[in-house]
Amino acid sequence: MATLSFLYFGTVIVLTAILVVAFRNPIYSVMALLVMFFHIAGLFVTLHAEFLAAVQLIVYAGAILVLYLFVVMLLNVQQDDSYQRQVKLGLGLGLLALTQVVYIVSTAGIPEEPVMKKASAVTAAGEAAAAAAPGNTETVGHALYTTYLFPFEVASLILLVAMIGAILLAKKGLMGPETK
Amino acid sequence: MVPLSYYMILSAIVFITGVVGVLIRRNIIMILLSIELMLNATNINFVAFSYYLDNIAGQVFVFFALTVAAAEVAVGLAIIIALQRTKATVNVADLNLMKW
Numbered sequence A: 001m002a003t004l005s006f007l008y009f010g011t012v013i014v015l016t017a018i019l020v021v022a023f024r025n026p027i028y029s030v031m032a033l034l035v036m037f038f039h040i041a042g043l044f045v046t047l048h049a050e051f052l053a054a055v056q057l058i059v060y061a062g063a064i065l066v067l068y069l070f071v072v073m074l075l076n077v078q079q080d081d082s083y084q085r086q087v088k089l090g091l092g093l094g095l096l097a098l099t100q101v102v103y104i105v106s107t108a109g110i111p112e113e114p115v116m117k118k119a120s121a122v123t124a125a126g127e128a129a130a131a132a133a134p135g136n137t138e139t140v141g142h143a144l145y146t147t148y149l150f151p152f153e154v155a156s157l158i159l160l161v162a163m164i165g166a167i168l169l170a171k172k173g174l175m176g177p178e179t180k
Numbered sequence B: 001m002v003p004l005s006y007y008m009i010l011s012a013i014v015f016i017t018g019v020v021g022v023l024i025r026r027n028i029i030m031i032l033l034s035i036e037l038m039l040n041a042t043n044i045n046f047v048a049f050s051y052y053l054d055n056i057a058g059q060v061f062v063f064f065a066l067t068v069a070a071a072e073v074a075v076g077l078a079i080i081i082a083l084q085r086t087k088a089t090v091n092v093a094d095l096n097l098m099k100w
Helices: A002-022 A026-046 A050-075 A087-107 A124-132 A136-145 A149-170 B004-024 B028-052 B057-087
Strands: none
Touching: A002 A026, A002 B004, A002 B028, A026 A050, A026 B028, A050 A136, A050 B028, A050 B057, A087 B004, A136 A149, A136 B057, A149 B057, B004 B028, B028 B057
């Protein structure tokens, strides 16, 4: 069952990723990316990262892609935007890098199974312990507000800077020589 | 149970698709979309490792990567809009002012 769901999500993710790059119309690409984000969220659920799955849907699919769609429609990009001249070179380099990564991963001796936590989960006592353990959101929140409190505050600062920067860059007449 | 290396290979495929997208597309919006692909590929890796090594730090890192991605998209799209306003193009082949 786990293998089956991984195969489904993986296949759809790879297909839509290729479609994102291959579509000539940016709106189709954004739609393919939307499907990919949904399936990545599904993959996160199978990996017991439910909080991140929800955040993936809300932030990526809900906020970032809508921003992309706004800009694509605002700029009214013409559809005959072709590829660069070096398509073959790019594809060749990508294949080369992919074979390298596959070779490294297959020879690196990566652990096949989750480390030491699934063994106890099969028994009834293990299941009871798993039910009593805090949920995923609770665990992430605890780590975020204790161990990673300072990076968390820095992240909020990054968002503030990005907001001010985006307004400054995109607002007409605030910057640049064309100020009237 | 799916081996961890499958997740790594899936993530590598998505990442390299993003790299190829950056290399072969002319439209600067598509280049930004390809960067999103690469960020998502790293997120898959982080979450898979977080599950297989039983360590929550990977998921916290994905959270921060998401924050940075949101900031990057906001600033990147603002740059594209400014570019469209001043140069009237989103084609990277036309932006050769600093080309040697």
